[in-house]
Amino acid sequence: MTETLALDLARTQFAFTISFHIIFPAITIGLASYLAVLEGLWLYTRNTLYRDLYHFWVKIFAVNFGMGVVSGLVMAYQFGTNWSFFSEFAGSITGPLLAYEVLTAFFLEAGFLGVMLFGWNRVGPGLHFFSTVVVAIGTLISTFWILASNSWMQTPQGHEIVNGQVIPVDWMAVIFNPSFPYRLIHMSVAAFLATALFVGASAAWHLLRGRDNPAIRKMFSMAMWMMVLVAPVQAVIGDLHGLNTLEHQPAKVAAMEGHWGGEEETAGEGLPLILFGWPDMEEERTRFSVAVPRLGSLILTHSWDGTIPGLKEFAAEDRPNVPIVFWSFRVMVGLGLLMILLGGLSLLQRWRGRLYQTRWLLRFALLMGPAGLVAILAGWYTTEIGRQPWVVYGLLRTEDAVSPHGAGTLGVSLALFVVVYLFVFGAGLAYMLRLVRKGPQLEEGAQETTGGPGQQRHAMRPLSAVEENLDDDHETDRGR
Amino acid sequence: MGIDLPLIWALIIGFGVMMYVLMDGFDLGIGILYPFIPDRHHRDVAMNTVAPVWDGNETWLVLGGAGLLAAFPLVYSVVLTALYLPLIFMLLGLIFRGIAFEFRFKARDHERHIWDKAFIGGSFAATFFQGVVLGAYVSGLAVENGAYVGGPLDWIAPFPLFTGVSLVFAYALLGSTWLIMKTEGELQLRMFHLTRPLMGILLAVIGVISVWTPLRDPAIAERWFSFPNILWVSPVPLLVLGSAILMHRSLASGRQVAPFLLALLLMFLGYVGLAISGWPNILPPDISIWEAAAPPQSLGFALVGALLIIPFILMYTAFAYYVFRGKVRPGDGYH
Numbered sequence: 185m186t187e188t189l190a191l192d193l194a195r196t197q198f199a200f201t202i203s204f205h206i207i208f209p210a211i212t213i214g215l216a217s218y219l220a221v222l223e224g225l226w227l228y229t230r231n232t233l234y235r236d237l238y239h240f241w242v243k244i245f246a247v248n249f250g251m252g253v254v255s256g257l258v259m260a261y262q263f264g265t266n267w268s269f270f271s272e273f274a275g276s277i278t279g280p281l282l283a284y285e286v287l288t289a290f291f292l293e294a295g296f297l298g299v300m301l302f303g304w305n306r307v308g309p310g311l312h313f314f315s316t317v318v319v320a321i322g323t324l325i326s327t328f329w330i331l332a333s334n335s336w337m338q339t340p341q342g343h344e345i346v347n348g349q350v351i352p353v354d355w356m357a358v359i360f361n362p363s364f365p366y367r368l369i370h371m372s373v374a375a376f377l378a379t380a381l382f383v384g385a386s387a388a389w390h391l392l393r394g395r396d397n398p399a400i401r402k403m404f405s406m407a408m409w410m411m412v413l414v415a416p417v418q419a420v421i422g423d424l425h426g427l428n429t430l431e432h433q434p435a436k437v438a439a440m441e442g443h444w445g446g447e448e449e450t451a452g453e454g455l456p457l458i459l460f461g462w463p464d465m466e467e468e469r470t471r472f473s474v475a476v477p478r479l480g481s482l483i484l485t486h487s488w489d490g491t492i493p494g495l496k497e498f499a500a501e502d503r504p505n506v507p508i509v510f511w512s513f514r515v516m517v518g519l520g521l522l523m524i525l526l527g528g529l530s531l532l533q534r535w536r537g538r539l540y541q542t543r544w545l546l547r548f549a550l551l552m553g554p555a556g557l558v559a560i561l562a563g564w565y566t567t568e569i570g571r572q573p574w575v576v577y578g579l580l581r582t583e584d585a586v587s588p589h590g591a592g593t594l595g596v597s598l599a600l601f602v603v604v605y606l607f608v609f610g611a612g613l614a615y616m617l618r619l620v621r622k623g624p625q626l627e628e629g630a631q632e633t634t635g636g637p638g639q640q641r642h643a644m645r646p647l648s649a650v651e652e653n654l655d656d657d658h659e660t661d662r663g664r
Numbered sequence: 665m666g667i668d669l670p671l672i673w674a675l676i677i678g679f680g681v682m683m684y685v686l687m688d689g690f691d692l693g694i695g696i697l698y699p700f701i702p703d704r705h706h707r708d709v710a711m712n713t714v715a716p717v718w719d720g721n722e723t724w725l726v727l728g729g730a731g732l733l734a735a736f737p738l739v740y741s742v743v744l745t746a747l748y749l750p751l752i753f754m755l756l757g758l759i760f761r762g763i764a765f766e767f768r769f770k771a772r773d774h775e776r777h778i779w780d781k782a783f784i785g786g787s788f789a790a791t792f793f794q795g796v797v798l799g800a801y802v803s804g805l806a807v808e809n810g811a812y813v814g815g816p817l818d819w820i821a822p823f824p825l826f827t828g829v830s831l832v833f834a835y836a837l838l839g840s841t842w843l844i845m846k847t848e849g850e851l852q853l854r855m856f857h858l859t860r861p862l863m864g865i866l867l868a869v870i871g872v873i874s875v876w877t878p879l880r881d882p883a884i885a886e887r888w889f890s891f892p893n894i895l896w897v898s899p900v901p902l903l904v905l906g907s908a909i910l911m912h913r914s915l916a917s918g919r920q921v922a923p924f925l926l927a928l929l930l931m932f933l934g935y936v937g938l939a940i941s942g943w944p945n946i947l948p949p950d951i952s953i954w955e956a957a958a959p960p961q962s963l964g965f966a967l968v969g970a971l972l973i974i975p976f977i978l979m980y981t982a983f984a985y986y987v988f989r990g991k992v993r994p995g996d997g998y999h
Binding site: 264271284596 | 719720727740745771983
């Protein structure tokens with residue numbers, strides 16, 4: 185009993201800390217690349233809009249990056265503190281992958297981040313641009329390694345098991361395991377989309393309040409182009425990822441579809457696509473289901489009457505929690521469809537020349553601000569909970585991976601994490617939104633100071649300026 | 665027998681942890697010294713001296729964790745399980761310390777005290793619990809059949825608590841000498857005044873640990889005091905004394921860079937002293953690096969990357985320090 189409780193607490197703690205964590209790197213990945221594009225465009229076109237947008241977003245990036253660093257440090261140690269038997273079992277594979285991430289990505293980001301954030305006036309424009317690009321590349325290298333590690337846990341290969349420990353045999357096979365390419369592309373694109381939605385919502389908020397300037401229009405336009413061009417591509421990538429999962433983790437796909445199989449299935453009728461319903465794990469069927477006949481076959485097997493293994497083909501103790509997987513998958517797909525819709529509507533209004541004036545579109549874009557992050561979380565819940573009861577698929581069960589802590593110890597640490605995270609990251613979010621609310625300032629960063637020590641305060645400390653102006657803004661609001 | 669992979673990895677991890685102690689040591693030291701820097705603008709300056717580099721400094725700690733998982737998964741899982749609570753407290757401390765860098769400058773005036781306190785409390789907690797982890801680790805953990813069998817609060821013992829307090833003074837010394845090097849005027853003068861007593865306390869602390877460790881463990885006494893070992897290891901305490909004398913003189917003559925370099929040397933010597941006591945056990949008191957090592961396929965694969973990439977890391981880290989060289993003055997350099 186206490187052991188089950190301890191396992192649940194350990195899982196809750198990991199889910200809590202990693203759910204908070206993933207939000208920050210997702211925005212970091214997207215914003216770093218966005219900033220590299222903005223600075224590149226500024227240097228190439230000399231259009232000051234791009235420079236002003238750079239200065240606006242780099243501050244938000246700094247706050248977000250700091251939160252990603254501190255929440256990520258926790259993750260690097262949680263594998264050992266909470267999942268010690270997993271570390272002993274699989275550390276010989278996940279350890280080197282994590283070490284490569286630190287060596288090739290974390291140091292790179294940290295080393296050039298200082299120049300990127302604080303060096304605008306200390307190094308030449310070329311070197312500053314180089315630093316921004318290196319940070320952006322660092323975030324993608326980081327994505328590469330951590331997803332290689334996660335994908336190996338989903339679809340392990342290239343190893344042997346000797347004395348209850350994984351021994352790597354073929355590192356290329358380990359890294360480029362079957363689900364890795366799909367997961368890498370799906371997640372990277374998701375990070376770009378989530379960031380674009382955040383950027384677009386920020387612009388929409390200003391436009392709705394009548395704060396209209398060329399920089400705000402530019403960022404809204406760029407974000408909406410991302411929806412037009414990238415959101416549909418993401419749907420295709422997601423479909424391919426799903427087919428890959430069907431091949432390697434069929435129980436997960438069966439849970440995503442709420443498909444139980446067994447006697448109720450009639451040969452030759454194909455697989456319906458269940459749109460909504462409630463998967464009942466006791467009765468082994470999906471209740472209240474609303475389904476489209478044959479659409480499931482069409483999507484999953486690309487044929488008229490193909491079928492997939494149902495949940496009943498897996499022993500009850502080898503099935504994931506079906507309702508969570510079923511619904512988190514629908515949340516992700518639903519939000520993805522809304523992104524495509526947003527892209528389409530923005531294209532329509534752009535064509536009509538009313539992109540920046542259509543209030544319902546701006547409101548829609550504003551509401552969609554957090555949608556990318558919610559979709560990322562829902563997608564990760566689908567794939568991680570869908571992998572259960574395994575932590576390394578088919579090799580190590582989660583219940584055998586957990587550290588032997590008492591429920592009391594875990595309760596204390598979980599409570600501390602919840603209190604600290606809500607306080608710290610709540611404040612961080614508030615500061616980010618406060619910066620967003622201030623909006624891009626035209627001609628910011630135009631000061632031609634050389635940046636040597638002893639320069640005047642405001643030129644060198646835009647953030648102090650930010651802070652004062654924020655107070656002004658605050659008072660204006662109250663006065664209104 | 666070819667290359668001794670576990671040995672090389674022990675050295676790499678040892679190097680990483682040493683880099684962490686030296687570099688994040690002065691960042692954390694600044695947080696510890698914050699209560700002695702009441703003026704807001706002085707606090708801005710002190711924080712700005714490390715704002716561009718603290719993240720890189722902390723990354724060495726991530727390398728320590730990842731390297732340990734890669735090369736010695738047994739140690740990683742046992743140590744992190746055994747020292748669960750102090751490590752969690754350390755991580756929470758590092759969270760408060762880390763976010764303070766950004767939040768403090770974004771806060772409105774009436775909110776800033778919150779992030780000052782987060783910076784101070786976070787730095788204290790992270791340092792103290794690092795010291796506790798270190799002390800508990802070198803005292804040895806209760807391990808049977810590759811699993812921790814002790815209790816969750818075994819670390820509450822005189823020696824780990826003492827090493828926790830000791831590390832607070834050590835990092836404070838690194839921080840005060842760093843600020844002597846990077847600042848000027850009133851703030852620098854304040855740091856000169858603080859460094860003297862800190863130096864005295866730290867010497868006393870080193871003395872206590874040097875006597876306490878061999879008394880607790882006859883094997884360590886044997887290592888240090890038997891002949892001919894004593895010939896090989898005696899330079900360590902002698903160098904400690906020598907650098908303490910030099911530190912005293914350099915402070916008296918108002919030198920600006922020498923105190924920091926000497927503080928680094930002192931930390932390095934203390935670290936070497938611990939390594940001499942523990943060698944070659946990676947899980948004190950009796951599991952060696954060879955017994956705890958990951959399979960050679962893992963060690964070899966990760967080693968290629970480590971040896972190729974660490975030199976580049978050192979190069980661009982040096983570059984980052986070079987870009988932000990010189991004294992930091994009020995109003996300098998934030999974003």
